[in-house]
Amino acid sequence: MKENTAQEKKKRVSKPVIKRLPRYRRFLGELMKEGVERISSAKLSELMGYTASQIRQDLNNFGAFGQQGYGYKVDFLYEQIGNIMGLDKEYYIIVVGFGRLGQAMAGYIDQYEKQFKIAGIFDVPDKASSIEFKDVYVSDMDSLKAFCKKHRVDMAVLTVPRSEAQHACDTVVDAGIKGIWNFTSVDLKLPEDVYCENVHMSDSLHELSYHLNE
Amino acid sequence: MKENTAQEKKKRVSKPVIKRLPRYRRFLGELMKEGVERISSAKLSELMGYTASQIRQDLNNFGAFGQQGYGYKVDFLYEQIGNIMGLDKEYYIIVVGFGRLGQAMAGYIDQYEKQFKIAGIFDVPDKASSIEFKDVYVSDMDSLKAFCKKHRVDMAVLTVPRSEAQHACDTVVDAGIKGIWNFTSVDLKLPEDVYCENVHMSDSLHELSYHLNE
DNA sequence: TAGATTGTTAATCGATTAACAATC
DNA sequence: TAGATTGTTAATCGATTAACAATC
Numbered sequence: 119m120k121e122n123t124a125q126e127k128k129k130r131v132s133k134p135v136i137k138r139l140p141r142y143r144r145f146l147g148e149l150m151k152e153g154v155e156r157i158s159s160a161k162l163s164e165l166m167g168y169t170a171s172q173i174r175q176d177l178n179n180f181g182a183f184g185q186q187g188y189g190y191k192v193d194f195l196y197e198q199i200g201n202i203m204g205l206d207k208e209y210y211i212i213v214v215g216f217g218r219l220g221q222a223m224a225g226y227i228d229q230y231e232k233q234f235k236i237a238g239i240f241d242v243p244d245k246a247s248s249i250e251f252k253d254v255y256v257s258d259m260d261s262l263k264a265f266c267k268k269h270r271v272d273m274a275v276l277t278v279p280r281s282e283a284q285h286a287c288d289t290v291v292d293a294g295i296k297g298i299w300n301f302t303s304v305d306l307k308l309p310e311d312v313y314c315e316n317v318h319m320s321d322s323l324h325e326l327s328y329h330l331n332e
Numbered sequence: 333m334k335e336n337t338a339q340e341k342k343k344r345v346s347k348p349v350i351k352r353l354p355r356y357r358r359f360l361g362e363l364m365k366e367g368v369e370r371i372s373s374a375k376l377s378e379l380m381g382y383t384a385s386q387i388r389q390d391l392n393n394f395g396a397f398g399q400q401g402y403g404y405k406v407d408f409l410y411e412q413i414g415n416i417m418g419l420d421k422e423y424y425i426i427v428v429g430f431g432r433l434g435q436a437m438a439g440y441i442d443q444y445e446k447q448f449k450i451a452g453i454f455d456v457p458d459k460a461s462s463i464e465f466k467d468v469y470v471s472d473m474d475s476l477k478a479f480c481k482k483h484r485v486d487m488a489v490l491t492v493p494r495s496e497a498q499h500a501c502d503t504v505v506d507a508g509i510k511g512i513w514n515f516t517s518v519d520l521k522l523p524e525d526v527y528c529e530n531v532h533m534s535d536s537l538h539e540l541s542y543h544l545n546e
Numbered sequence: 547t548a549g550a551t552t553g554t555t556a557a558t559c560g561a562t563t564a565a566c567a568a569t570c
Numbered sequence: 571t572a573g574a575t576t577g578t579t580a581a582t583c584g585a586t587t588a589a590c591a592a593t594c
Contacts, residue, residue, distance in 0.1 A: 134561070136542055140535035141519075158575060170575095171563050178577060186576040187570045203538050204545035218436035223533075225432050230494075230517070231537060273540065280444075297544045299537060303444075305355075315540035317531060319437075321354035323445060323513060324417050326487065326529035328350060330511045331418035348585070372551060384551095385587050392553060400552040401594045 131179045138176055139203055141166070146196040158189035210237040210270050212295075214286050215278030216256050217241075219301060223275050224251050234273075238265050259289060266293035273297035280304055345393045352390055353417055355380070360410040372403035424451040424484050426509075428500050429492030430470050431455075433515060437489050438465050448487075452479050473503060480507035487511035494518055 145166055149157060159170035166173075177183055177195075180202050184190045200206055213224050216239050227234050228251075239256045250256065257265065265271070274290040276283065276298060283302035290298060291312055298314040300306060303321075308314055359380055363371060373384035380387075391397055391409075394416050398404045414420055427438050430453050441448050442465075453470045464470065471479065479485070488504040490497065490512060497516035504512060505526055512528040514520060517535075522528055 132561070136539060137535075139542065140532070140538040143538070144517075144519075144535070160575080169563060171565090172561090174575095174577065175562075182577065184576050185570060186568070187574045189575065203542040205538060205541060207545075209541065209544075218432065218439050222432035222436045226533060227537075230534065234537065272544065297540055299540055303358075305358075313540065313543040315536055315543070317533065317536055318354070319440060319531065320444065321351075321358070322529055322531055323441075323448065324354040324357070324419060325350060326511055326513055326527065327419060327423065328353065328417040329527040329529070330423075330486065331421075332527075346585070374551080383587060385589090386585090388551095388553065389586075396553065398552050399594060400592070401550045403551065 135176050135179055138168070139199055142173075142176070143196060143199040143203070143205075146192055146199065149192045150196060154192050156189045157192055159184075161189075205233060207233065209234045209272040211235065211273050211275060211299075212238040212240060212262070212265070212271050212290075213251075213275045213277065214240050214259070214262070214290060215276060215282070216251075217277065217279075220275070220277035221251070223277055223301070227275075228252065237269055237271055238262075240265075259286070262289055263293040266295065271295055273299060275299045275301065276306075277301045349390050349393055352382070353413055356387075356390070357410060357413040357417070357419075360406055360413065363406045364410060368406050370403045371406055373398075375403075419447060421447065423448045423486040425449065425487050425489060425513075426452040426454060426476070426479070426485050426504075427465075427489045427491065428454050428473070428476070428504060429490060429496070430465075431491065431493075434489070434491035435465070437491055437515070441489075442466065451483055451485055452476075454479075473500070476503055477507040480509065485509055487513060489513045489515065490520075491515045 145162070159173045162168075162173055163170040168176075174184075177190075181198070183195050183198050211227060211234050213220050213236060216224075220239070220241070224236055224239065228236055236251065236254055239251055239254050240259050240262050241256050243258050243260075271293070272295070274295050274297070276286055276290070278286045280303055283300075283304040284306060286302075287298065287300075287306045287308065291309060296312050298306070298308070298312060300314050300316045301319065303318055305316070306314055359376070373387045376382075376387055377384040382390075388398075391404075395412070397409050397412050425441060425448050427434050427450060430438075434453070434455070438450055438453065442450055450465065450468055453465055453468050454473050454476050455470050457472050457474075485507070486509070488509050488511070490500055490504070492500045494517055497514075497518040498520060500516075501512065501514075501520045501522070505523060510526050512520070512522070512526060514528050514530045515533065517532055519530070520528055
């Protein structure tokens with residue numbers, strides 16, 4: 119994972135650009151469904167609310183995907199952006215914390231994110247093995263590290279209670295996992311080589327509250 | 333909600349600042365729990381990873397909450413930021429879509445977000461009234477508008493399937509709701525006076541995938 | 547008072563937008 | 571070829587950081 123890919127030849131891509139990538143792909147996916155074959159940055163601008171200039175700048179961070187005088191081929195661009203984000207590969211995920219939210223996320227991943235596979239589910243002993251998700255049993259947290267030694271695991275979804283968050287995180291990091299999808303409303307302390315994507319529900323709700331009062 | 337509050341005397345506060353507010357409050361809340369009474373921007377900087385300069389700039393968008401030579405009183409600042417975000421008020425929420433995710437969110441709000449009250453729950457007829465959350469029955473979507481006429485409703489949590497998202501959104505907007513907490517992985521089309529806070533799970537997961545491949 | 551730390555103005559940096567030459 | 575639209579360089583705008591006078 120450290121070859122000199124398109125992403126790395128150029129100087130580091132900025133955070134705002136990366137944050138926009140999934141949305142580009144999502145819109146292109148919609149266009150594909152509607153049978154649209156090509157699109158110009160101007161049309162995409164109208165659709166997405168970014169300037170055409172920004173769209174072209176964003177894409178040119180990764181390569182020249184368009185054609186002068188023509189625009190972009192929708193399916194080609196969709197695929198390219200997918201590749202840039204690594205969505206051409208498969209990922210094995212474990213779910214840590216299998217309450218309502220953990221179950222919802224496992225269901226979501228299973229149903230909508232085909233290249234992400236639920237490899238294992240972990241929770242405290244009294245919840246462990248009392249429930250089951252498809253063909254995956256819920257195991258005791260204590261067996262997490264051993265499990266990761268035995269099976270490939272690329273990321274962990276953290277859906278444990280606030281109070282368990284840092285401890286669960288430490289366990290997962292200790293097991294060698296490098297990607298965390300964090301739903302715990304806590305900012306986790308992490309080593310540098312582990313990437314954590316936060317879904318801070320509480321922050322999000324409070325921001326909504328702010329805007330209602332503007 | 334249009335008085336000349338502190339937020340509005342000064343020129344419009346920028347989006348990045350607003351996004352940081354909930355996180356400030358969260359950290360201050362932690363400090364309070366630990367019994368810390370005062371904190372300087374320098375200490376907070378260490379803790380949160382923003383520069384001290386940025387912290388002072390951010391706060392001074394809303395007023396002068398500190399004291400030269402002393403720093404900030406933790407509990408006072410916590411409360412002020414809460415006020416700025418409108419967290420001194422109560423909000424009535426309806427949950428639209430009561431699958432696993434809707435149930436998880438209702439549970440989360442009920443347990444952790446005390447000033448947000450679950451006023452009603454809506455889903456399609458065959459799910460309606462088959463389940464129940466605390467003292468709230470699940471009603472048919474068709475009754476949503478009438479419900480909002482009768483009861484105060486400040487926001488709607490959308491947790492319906494992708495395919496139903498825009499329709500559910502239209503229903504909610506038609507019922508006069510001005511705040512939407514959107515979990516549907518779809519960008520909703522909205523009138524200008526409705527604010528929508530998105531939790532795009534799919535985008536978030538794909539961003540994580542990107543970073544794993546850097 | 548002296549020391550500390552804010553509030554605020556000025557300087558820098560980075561991201562967005564505009565412009566246009568390259569080219570399909 | 572003429573028209574359209576990209577890729578890319580240059581200009582602008584906004585956000586972050588630095589600096590320092592005000593003041594507790």
